[in-house]
Amino acid sequence: MKRIHVAVGVIFNDLNQILLAKRPDNLHQGGKWEFPGGKVENDETTSEALIRELKEEVNLNVISTMPLMTISHDYPDKQVLLDIHSVKDFSGEAEGLEGQPITWAYIEALKDYDFPEANTPIIEKLLSL
Template sequence: MKYIDVAVGVILRDNQAFVCLRASDKHQGGKWEFPGGKVEPGESPELALGRELQEEVAIVTTQCDSLILIEHDYGDKCVRLHVYTVTGFDGEPTGAEGQSGKWLALDNLNYDDFPAANREIIDALMAQQAKTTS
């Protein structure tokens, strides 16, 4: 089985995450997602993350930490998500490729609003938040 490697950035600030709306003509379109994109051949997930976040949301990452690695089979494609929390960045996140973007309180992250593979990201975030606030 061939996996598509994807670098995903959970951009965090003040108990909120920045999310983007997938274009309706894309796979899992019309759902919110954490920004990121495909890892190019020969590229590390960390490098891909920096490149994709610059392209998609116009920020330069200065601090990121690995959160979780997820393998998910959608039936029509398999993805391997290399997920990072991004807690340091230069610039203000915005939908640089014309997509809608918004800050969403972590308490308001709803499974049904995201692609299925993102549910584990939300769970990992909640677990991390529980650890840091206790």
């Protein structure tokens, strides 16, 4: 099974809230909330992939990203390598360009959302900041 390299953005707004997007029901882990991002293509750095994906998915113009952590997680049907970056330097208003619901949530409220299992270490890290 091939491990899928995913660029993940933990996007902070001026109120120190984090942007969440809901995965479409027809996708792996569908119906759960996630930190926006997407697959890293062969010719891209994680930061380049994240900048591209955040423009395509949530209409944000990202100026820079900072590495936060990396998680390797095995689901029964899929293996993922999550390359997580924090994003504080961006412009634009977030909107779900693929029809997905999005919301800004305070860090303390993250535990109230249903996330894919692979996201648990990200939430634990954010709650400890």
